[in-house]
Amino acid sequence: MEVFIIKILVAYYSHSGNTRQIAEIIQKAVGGTLFEIEPKAAYPVAYNTVVEQAKKEIKARMRPALKLLPDVSEYDAVIIGTPNWWSTAAPPVMTFLEGRDLSSKQVTFFCTHGGGGQGHIFKDMSAACPDSKMLKGIEFYGDGGRSAQAMVSDWLRQINLLN
Template sequence: MSNTLVIYYSFTGNSKKVAEYVKNKLNADILELEPAVPFSSDYDEVVDEWQNNDIKRDVEIKKVTTDLSKYDKVVLITCTWWYGISPVMKKFLKDYDLFGKDIIVAASNAGWIGHCFNDYKTLLPNSNIKGELDLLFSANAVERDKMLTTQEEVDEWVEKL
């Protein structure tokens, strides 16, 4: 078993693609976070619903059964929702303990990453955050899955772990 775990939440698949790339590159294990009740499949409806994605606003998530204590290193990747990390990632970080682990964090976004890295720091007060990656994707609705951050930047970030 690897000592590195990639943990991600992805609504439209961008963070998922990067999470799988990192998993293969590091030969790591992977854990997908999921809301207990799926969000609407209508993108604009979800954008409207989460317009005030305050750090205190919670969503229920599916129980995580992976034994997190087995991992020394963790990679966290989430989409950005309303200038902050997704409510699913927030809830995970509130409910589960990553105390003392080495961590690198990323937030996929369309150009408005806001306070995502502060959210990670606030929710991970006892972890060693070794690298932050602004994972930029196109804001154009017809090519939202186009990654603008280069593969080299992703590779450099991964090497910080």
């Protein structure tokens, strides 16, 4: 029986830390490479200030410059995480997606939210990588709480990224 090793990149943007926590759980489960998507100019820490900046960027469809972009060519699958910012992905995540050739890759998404669900995040992110093999995404309220580990494991099994 032939065994195939799938190389997985887990890329995420996190402002509050919730998306980072889920990304770390996913990375530990799949053994992939963890990559933090970081804008060159960090977002403000103060909640109201970041809210105003992000709203303006989303409305203007801005794509902030990133500090670093990984070479995705060596990966078979890419898992991308974002917080829900006004029903869509955080602008740095869209910069990441639009700047990478993810065709021929298995791609899936996860999002964290404070009650807004997935909004149109997965639709927006899928549109940014139309030639990829899209796998079912998942959403987490906050950091996923006590059930985060089980939710991640179940989801990864469903999409065949975890045995």
